[in-house]
Amino acid sequence: MSHTTKNKTRLLARVRRLKGQMEAIERSLENEAPCGEVLNLVASVRGAVNGLTVELIEDHIREHVSNPDSDDDADRAQGAAELIDVVRTYLK
Amino acid sequence: MSHTTKNKTRLLARVRRLKGQMEAIERSLENEAPCGEVLNLVASVRGAVNGLTVELIEDHIREHVSNPDSDDDADRAQGAAELIDVVRTYLK
Amino acid sequence: MSHTTKNKTRLLARVRRLKGQMEAIERSLENEAPCGEVLNLVASVRGAVNGLTVELIEDHIREHVSNPDSDDDADRAQGAAELIDVVRTYLK
Amino acid sequence: MSHTTKNKTRLLARVRRLKGQMEAIERSLENEAPCGEVLNLVASVRGAVNGLTVELIEDHIREHVSNPDSDDDADRAQGAAELIDVVRTYLK
Numbered sequence: 001m002s003h004t005t006k007n008k009t010r011l012l013a014r015v016r017r018l019k020g021q022m023e024a025i026e027r028s029l030e031n032e033a034p035c036g037e038v039l040n041l042v043a044s045v046r047g048a049v050n051g052l053t054v055e056l057i058e059d060h061i062r063e064h065v066s067n068p069d070s071d072d073d074a075d076r077a078q079g080a081a082e083l084i085d086v087v088r089t090y091l092k
Numbered sequence: 093m094s095h096t097t098k099n100k101t102r103l104l105a106r107v108r109r110l111k112g113q114m115e116a117i118e119r120s121l122e123n124e125a126p127c128g129e130v131l132n133l134v135a136s137v138r139g140a141v142n143g144l145t146v147e148l149i150e151d152h153i154r155e156h157v158s159n160p161d162s163d164d165d166a167d168r169a170q171g172a173a174e175l176i177d178v179v180r181t182y183l184k
Numbered sequence: 185m186s187h188t189t190k191n192k193t194r195l196l197a198r199v200r201r202l203k204g205q206m207e208a209i210e211r212s213l214e215n216e217a218p219c220g221e222v223l224n225l226v227a228s229v230r231g232a233v234n235g236l237t238v239e240l241i242e243d244h245i246r247e248h249v250s251n252p253d254s255d256d257d258a259d260r261a262q263g264a265a266e267l268i269d270v271v272r273t274y275l276k
Numbered sequence: 277m278s279h280t281t282k283n284k285t286r287l288l289a290r291v292r293r294l295k296g297q298m299e300a301i302e303r304s305l306e307n308e309a310p311c312g313e314v315l316n317l318v319a320s321v322r323g324a325v326n327g328l329t330v331e332l333i334e335d336h337i338r339e340h341v342s343n344p345d346s347d348d349d350a351d352r353a354q355g356a357a358e359l360i361d362v363v364r365t366y367l368k
Contacts, residue, residue: 012121019114026107029100035152036266042148043273046141053134057362060127064355065342079340082220086333089227090367128358135365149270156263157250171248174312178241181319182275196305203298210291213284219336226332230325237318244311 007059014052021045054091058084099151106144113137146183150176191243198236205229238275242268283335290328297321330367334360 025041061080066073068081117133153172158165160173209225245264250257252265301317337356342349344357 008121008124012118015114015118015121019111019118022107022111022114026104026111029104029107032100035148035156036270039145039148039152039270039273042141042145046145046274049134049138049141053131053138053366056127056131056134057359057366060131060355060359060362061341064127065337065352065359076341079336083333083336083341086220086223086336087363089223090230090329090333128362131362131365138366145274149267149274152263152267152270153249157245157260157267168249171244175241175244175249178244178312178315179271181315182237182241182322192305192308196302199298199302199305203295203302206291206295206298210288210295213288213291216284219332219340223329223332223336226325226329230329233318233322233325237315237322240311240315240318244315248311 007055011052011055011059014048014055018045018048018052021048050091054088057087057091061087099147103144103147103151106140106147110137110140110144113140142183146180149179149183153179191239195236195239195243198232198239202229202232202236205232234275238272241271241275245271283331287328287331287335290324290331294321294324294328297324326367330364333363333367337363 021041021044025038025045028038028041061084062068066076066080068077068084071077071080113133113136117130117137120130120133153176154160158168158172160169160176163169163172205225205228209222209229212222212225245268246252250260250264252261252268255261255264297317297320301314301321304314304317337360338344342352342356344353344360347353347356
């Protein structure tokens with residue numbers, strides 16, 4: 001089972017929200033909204049894509065490399081926990 | 093007229109392509125694709141969002157601040173041309 | 185006069201601080217500090233480099249394109265002010 | 277032994293090169309170089325900091341979580357190899 005399966009519902013909700021945000025950008029362009037407004041919508045999408053990326057990478061670490069909450073090897077568990085923190089810091 | 097109006101067709105095409113890419117991510121999650129595949133799709137979206145951002149900012153500079161191709165003030169035209177290069181370098 | 189001249193003192197202080205942060209990373213590696221600690225120092229440098237970039241681009245806009253505080257053309261002044269906001273949002 | 281120890285020489289060389297790049301920025305500001313030139317130097321530093329980050333994270337994965345070249349658990353080895361690819365893609 002893929003990491004994308006286990007957290008499928010949550011990830012799908014994120015992606016559908018992102019699709020809704022893309023549609024809001026589409027409408028803002030069709031309605032000739034001020035460009036500052038369009039840029040703000042795009043900045044939100046950018047943040048949401050980063051958030052989705054972090055969640056996918058974190059799931060990948062937990063399910064395919066090491067889950068810090070259940071790995072019997074305490075050193076590896078700690079290394080994985082630190083890694084998840086680093087991914088959150090650098091990709092947000 | 094807003095900068096989003098003048099280049100409306102081109103920007104709308106970009107946004108609709110991005111919506112299609114979001115739908116591909118949605119399908120990959122529904123079909124439980126391997127996470128590496130999902131992450132590759134998300135990386136493409138990230139690049140496309142950056143490209144859209146650069147285009148919106150460049151349009152904003154040209155239409156609301158200074159268009160290097162038509163500004164009568166040669167110093168400002170050069171400053172604007174350099175600025176557009178910088179935006180492309182830093183946001184790509 | 186270049187934009188780097190006018191705000192020279194402030195920019196130099198930023199750059200020297202960054203050099204000090206690089207030296208702290210150098211020492212942490214020499215002293216074999218835990219990698220989490222090294223990565224935190226590098227994350228700070230990353231933030232500081234982004235801050236320096238934003239300041240340089242903002243100075244460039246104000247001195248070579250349009251200064252929103254003194255431009256007689258009100259539309260261009262507003263366009264430049266919005267542009268500075270956008271640069272801050274996207275590069276931070 | 278920390279991951280920063282094993283690859284200490286290579287990482288230190290990278291950090292010293294970065295310090296040299298910071299000194300070049302310092303000189304360019306002192307000499308009132310054109311701002312385009314300063315911004316190009318800063319863009320190089322930005323790239324070099326990203327490269328250092330990727331190397332530190334990759335070392336961390338190999339030494340504290342799973343080394344794809346030597347992990348006996350083939351699934352985890354593959355998960356770690358994919359993770360290293362993802363880190364390179366997203367942080368470069």
